[in-house]
Amino acid sequence: MIAPAPRLTHELPDTTDVAIVGGGIAGLATAYFARRAGLSAVVIERRPAIASLSTAAATGGFRAQFDNEPESRLVRESLRFHAAFADETGLADWDLGIMPQGYLFCVFEESSAARQRALVERQRQWGLSDVEILDPRTIRARWPWLSERVTQARFRAADGWLDPKRLATGFAAASEAPCVVDTDVRAFARSGERVTGLVTSRGPIAAGAVVLAAGPFSGVLAATAGLALPIAPTRRCRLVMPHVPEAPADAPMTIDEESGAHWRPWRGGAHGMLTLPDVAAEDPLDVVPASDRFAFALLDPARPTALARLSPFWERVWRRQDQHWVVRAGQYDDTPDRRPLLGASAVPGLFLDTGHSGHGVMSAAACARLTMDCVLGTVAHADNPFRADRAFAPLDPAAL
Numbered sequence: 001m002i003a004p005a006p007r008l009t010h011e012l013p014d015t016t017d018v019a020i021v022g023g024g025i026a027g028l029a030t031a032y033f034a035r036r037a038g039l040s041a042v043v044i045e046r047r048p049a050i051a052s053l054s055t056a057a058a059t060g061g062f063r064a065q066f067d068n069e070p071e072s073r074l075v076r077e078s079l080r081f082h083a084a085f086a087d088e089t090g091l092a093d094w095d096l097g098i099m100p101q102g103y104l105f106c107v108f109e110e111s112s113a114a115r116q117r118a119l120v121e122r123q124r125q126w127g128l129s130d131v132e133i134l135d136p137r138t139i140r141a142r143w144p145w146l147s148e149r150v151t152q153a154r155f156r157a158a159d160g161w162l163d164p165k166r167l168a169t170g171f172a173a174a175s176e177a178p179c180v181v182d183t184d185v186r187a188f189a190r191s192g193e194r195v196t197g198l199v200t201s202r203g204p205i206a207a208g209a210v211v212l213a214a215g216p217f218s219g220v221l222a223a224t225a226g227l228a229l230p231i232a233p234t235r236r237c238r239l240v241m242p243h244v245p246e247a248p249a250d251a252p253m254t255i256d257e258e259s260g261a262h263w264r265p266w267r268g269g270a271h272g273m274l275t276l277p278d279v280a281a282e283d284p285l286d287v288v289p290a291s292d293r294f295a296f297a298l299l300d301p302a303r304p305t306a307l308a309r310l311s312p313f314w315e316r317v318w319r320r321q322d323q324h325w326v327v328r329a330g331q332y333d334d335t336p337d338r339r340p341l342l343g344a345s346a347v348p349g350l351f352l353d354t355g356h357s358g359h360g361v362m363s364a365a366a367c368a369r370l371t372m373d374c375v376l377g378t379v380a381h382a383d384n385p386f387r388a389d390r391a392f393a394p395l396d397p398a399a400l
């Protein structure tokens, strides 16, 4: 039997119920939920391949451990969807590469430990009852390769990671929507105030609703419709090391909660991630330059963000000096509170599934479901906690 595949095309239909700008995971998930609602959808993607910009840069981490209830709820809804993906979508045996190996947030200082305990207490009040607070003895018994300087950790065994491309292309295949690639959306078609379709490099398409899911490009595109979206494209990187025999294959996503540096095992190697402190917002980019500066910040044990602070075996990895690595760069589409912008915008006919701020893979299913509920009018604007005209909550600087 031939496996189902996304419907890539260069033919632009004249009309559709829902026209979606952007063939990243957000746009593809939206196409899937449009189909579930009985609507036709067309995804328009500027690049020759879908899921090839920010979605391809992601490490695929998912966690219910958030610092706010609405996002934790959003991710938990998505995780339930992933667990039932084949049944939900009808794609038998579609493997999302789910690795539920846990998320382990480690701290060294008592002030950070107190903060962790307060957060886990709040999470329990939201019904997230399976986050453990671990003492040093338990930590070392479970993960003997962790630094003895780790004084406390919070751990949720059901968190983990999956393959972002498999999830995105699974949504595309299950949606059966045409993904019109190599096609640039240049403007929004209007009838008075209302957006009624798109003007593209292949001509116009009329639509009952337009969903903007252009990742880091959503802000500049929205501006062409007179809509100001608070989206700041911010460069983030992933270190990919194909061969790290020291990294235990069953390790969780292991995070230094104080520096933000984290790593996880990957097919005999490892991925390393970090938010460099001095990264400013920039223009959205189709080609995001990567720098070895990022690799050194994680690998050189002399740096305050070194992975060796967390797991000392990284010092041996560095001393060998024989490691191959690739730095994969992308951009987060950061919003002021690092939560997505979903649902109706101030422009009639134009809806949003964007501003995912580094969490767009793990929450894609629930974000797209909510966006389509807003298109259908089954969720009142005031009941949508991710509406773009909300008051933005103050940002917790320690939040990942």
Ligand SMILES: Cc1cc2nc3c(=O)[nH]c(=O)nc-3n(C[C@H](O)[C@H](O)[C@H](O)COP(=O)(O)OP(=O)(O)OC[C@H]3O[C@@H](n4cnc5c(N)ncnc54)[C@H](O)[C@@H]3O)c2cc1C
Residues within 6 Å of the ligand: 021, 022, 023, 024, 025, 026, 027, 044, 045, 046, 047, 050, 051, 052, 053, 054, 055, 056, 057, 058, 059, 060, 061, 062, 183, 184, 185, 186, 213, 214, 215, 216, 217, 218, 221, 236, 237, 238, 328, 329, 330, 331, 332, 353, 354, 355, 356, 357, 358, 359, 360, 361, 362, 363
């Ligand atoms: C290094 C890194 C690590 C990450 N790790 C994780 C993780 O572990 N877990 C997680 O959940 N998230 C992670 N993320 C975040 C995640 O990748 C994003 O939140 C998610 O991919 C956003 O998806 P999207 O569809 O909104 O954007 P994108 O994937 O960027 O898709 C937007 C698409 O719109 C297209 N487009 C833009 N303008 C136009 C136009 N004018 N016409 C037509 N098409 C257009 C673009 O070409 C692009 O394909 C990470 C991101 C990075 C950079």
